[in-house]
Amino acid sequence: MSAAGNGTGGEPVFIPLGRPPEEPGHFGGPDAPISYPPQIRARLDADADEIIARYPQPRSAILALLHLVQAEDSCVTPAGLSFCAERLGLTRVEVAGVASFYSMYRRTPTGKYLVGVCTNTLCAVMGGDAIFDALRRHLRIDNDQTTPDDSITLQHVECNAACDYAPVVMVNWEFFDNQTPDSARLLADGLRFGPPPRPTRGGQLCPYRQTERILAGFPQDRQVDTAGAPTVAGLSAFHAGGPTSAPGGDSRCC
Ligand code: FES
Structure with a gap:
C-alpha cells in the first residue's frame, strides 16, 4: 500500500500496489x-548482413537483430542469443543483458497475437486492471x-505513450484505444475466431512473427495511418499559432 498526497492539501490517497508481473528467469523454455x-x-x-550494413558498427544493430531472432522463434532463445552474439562480436551475456532489459524481447514463446494490456498508472486508474482481469478470466x-x-499470449505491458x-x-504493438472489459473480450474473440479486428489507428494487424520482422526493419506491405487527433493536438495548436498545450489544458500524458 502506498500513500500519495492529492496535491490539494486534503486527505492522503491510498493506492493498493499488487505483485509485479512474474518474469521467467531464462530465455526460451525447455x-x-x-x-x-x-x-x-x-x-x-x-x-x-542486411541489418548490420545499416549501422556504423555491428554492435549497434543489436536491437534489430533481436527482433529478427524473435521473428524466427517467437521469443529470444539460446540459439537466438548465440546468433546475435556471434554476428555482433559480443558475448552471450552482453546480448542477454540487453534482451532482458527491454520488455519487448520475450523470454517465452508467443502466440499469433500478443495481447498487451497497459496496467501502468493512468491506464490502471482508467480501467486497465479490470480489462486485464476480464481477459485473464x-x-x-x-x-x-x-x-x-x-x-493469444496475454501480457501486462508498461506505458505505450498512448495515455x-x-x-x-x-x-502485436498496434493500438486498440479506449477499451473496456466488454470491448476487450470482443477483441479477443475476433483474434481467435476471426476476422481480426482493425486497430483504432496505425497499421492492419499481422501475425506476431511478421510484426517482429517489420520491427527488425524489413519493409511492410500494409497501409499505416498517421497519429490520432488527440496525440497531435498540441502540435496542431503550435502550427496554428495558438497555445502550445492541448485544447482544454489536457495534460494526461505522462
Ligand atoms: S499509462 Fe497506459 S499508455 Fe500510458
Missing part, C-alpha cells in the same frame, strides 16, 4: 533451440501465458 540448422542459419545470416490464462490454440487514449490494449 524446447527452445540452442542452435539453428544450416538452412535456417543461412537465411538468418543473409538477413543479418475470458481466455483462462494468466500473465505471459498462451491459449492452447496458440492464438491520451487510456485504457489502451496493444495487439
